[in-house]
Amino acid sequence: MAVVDNGTFGERRLKMVLELPRKSKGHRPKYFEDAAIDRVLAITLSLAGEVSVLRDRIDTIERLSSLGKPFGPVDVDSFEPSAEIATDRERWRANYLEQVLLVIQQDVDDLKRPHSAHSYEAAVKSVENT
Amino acid sequence: MVESGSVQNQTPHTMLAQSSGDELARQEYVKSLKFHLASKVSPANALAFAAQGGKPEDDRHEVARLLKNNPFYNTWSAMLRTSQELMWRSVQLPIERTFDEIKDRSKKIVPAGGSLSLDPELEIPAYHRHVDIHCMPGGYHGEFAEEDFSSGAIYDRAVYLYAMGRMGPENSDIGDTLINLLRDRFPDLRPLRILDMGCSVGHSTLPYVDAFPEAEVHAIDVAAPMLRYAHARAENLGKPVHFSQQNAEHTNFEEGSFDLIVSHILVHETSHHASRKIMRECRRLLRPGGVVVHGETPPYRDLPGFDAFMLDWDTRNNNEPYWGASHEIDVPSICEESGFDPAKAFESYQLSAFDAAEAKRTRKFQGGDFGGGGQWYFWGTQA
Numbered sequence: 001m002a003v004v005d006n007g008t009f010g011e012r013r014l015k016m017v018l019e020l021p022r023k024s025k026g027h028r029p030k031y032f033e034d035a036a037i038d039r040v041l042a043i044t045l046s047l048a049g050e051v052s053v054l055r056d057r058i059d060t061i062e063r064l065s066s067l068g069k070p071f072g073p074v075d076v077d078s079f080e081p082s083a084e085i086a087t088d089r090e091r092w093r094a095n096y097l098e099q100v101l102l103v104i105q106q107d108v109d110d111l112k113r114p115h116s117a118h119s120y121e122a123a124v125k126s127v128e129n130t
Numbered sequence: 131m132v133e134s135g136s137v138q139n140q141t142p143h144t145m146l147a148q149s150s151g152d153e154l155a156r157q158e159y160v161k162s163l164k165f166h167l168a169s170k171v172s173p174a175n176a177l178a179f180a181a182q183g184g185k186p187e188d189d190r191h192e193v194a195r196l197l198k199n200n201p202f203y204n205t206w207s208a209m210l211r212t213s214q215e216l217m218w219r220s221v222q223l224p225i226e227r228t229f230d231e232i233k234d235r236s237k238k239i240v241p242a243g244g245s246l247s248l249d250p251e252l253e254i255p256a257y258h259r260h261v262d263i264h265c266m267p268g269g270y271h272g273e274f275a276e277e278d279f280s281s282g283a284i285y286d287r288a289v290y291l292y293a294m295g296r297m298g299p300e301n302s303d304i305g306d307t308l309i310n311l312l313r314d315r316f317p318d319l320r321p322l323r324i325l326d327m328g329c330s331v332g333h334s335t336l337p338y339v340d341a342f343p344e345a346e347v348h349a350i351d352v353a354a355p356m357l358r359y360a361h362a363r364a365e366n367l368g369k370p371v372h373f374s375q376q377n378a379e380h381t382n383f384e385e386g387s388f389d390l391i392v393s394h395i396l397v398h399e400t401s402h403h404a405s406r407k408i409m410r411e412c413r414r415l416l417r418p419g420g421v422v423v424h425g426e427t428p429p430y431r432d433l434p435g436f437d438a439f440m441l442d443w444d445t446r447n448n449n450e451p452y453w454g455a456s457h458e459i460d461v462p463s464i465c466e467e468s469g470f471d472p473a474k475a476f477e478s479y480q481l482s483a484f485d486a487a488e489a490k491r492t493r494k495f496q497g498g499d500f501g502g503g504g505q506w507y508f509w510g511t512q513a
Contacts (some may be wrong), residue, residue, distance in 0.1 A: 018225065024267045
């Protein structure tokens, strides 16, 4: 039976041998009236990425579990998804992004079928009077 | 719908950073996010434009005026900018962790016959010092370790993510496509010395080694970390190229020493004056009958106002200060200014050489969708 290594890769992963700059030189544009919204949106998209990372990790753990052999963090970290698995994950991410960005899709739908606040008011009036 | 193909499809070589499962997943997320924005969100900007009263005949400045304060456009823009920042970070992480391992591997590369010549005294041009082009932290030339090649390692993977794999497994599509253009337009050209200007990691350089086996291929860039990486990558892939650290505005090559000079997405990362100096240098370096070709995305005059506006996104949002003005270069004029016969100037579109990306293309030239157009724009002339 394989020896489960719980250490090496996990420790190594935390040890960065080089530190690169996080910010590119140049002014970051402001997209919303309140710059805090720019930040919250950036954090949200980054966080959505970390959820996606965790989901792939769970998928790896499920797949390794199903083999019925002991495994540890090293096996999870070094797991190389096959083309088929990569395609499954990509499909999952496409659906996931549609879910996370639902409100944006709603804006797209509104642009495709414009209905103004006026028409909603008309709908209220219509049911009040009929 | 699965459209963009796994990051793992990039051709492996010894210099490519090996990502852990989490690191790979983070890069895949960025790629999927970029594809979602390009294919699901960006197209609705045209509807937002129409809803603001925009008309098909509006020029890009009018489109900008109408969309400047549009909430949908600004939200898309903010997300695209963020995807770019997340992309660089996702690629930096495995390199920060495995820099020493890559360095060790680089020492074991079997030579292929190329060379590397660096010039520590070379002045980095202002247009690369003022801002980090396309928001890449540290830029092309930044050095953060001894014998640093990290910006090359970052760029190699990031280009694959940025293009969503649609420039081929070796990111070579612009070079491959330019070669197809040469075959069509200059079928008799048999170059013996080729120069690739602004080669970065050599994505577009290497195809020339196979396409013209009798030629000596030279490639220059201002950034030492790119060249260290480019040299190691080329040697490992068995392609002999002579890399040297030089500014394309004024090189140390002899007059009339090249039959073919090419550049791939270089011009838009220079400046008005530099692009003219580069063309004058091409004039000096080309032998009679020699050809120069620059590969870029389409000039704005060839696009409807709305499309030109969408392609211009990078100018203000992705640290590409010369992007906009470079897309308005008048080819016969710049050729004439630099001593070429303006009658020999040409502009041409060539279908992308990477057929496998066909199903994944949006068929649009738009910000954040590099390589999605399915063709490249080339301009150049003959000495």
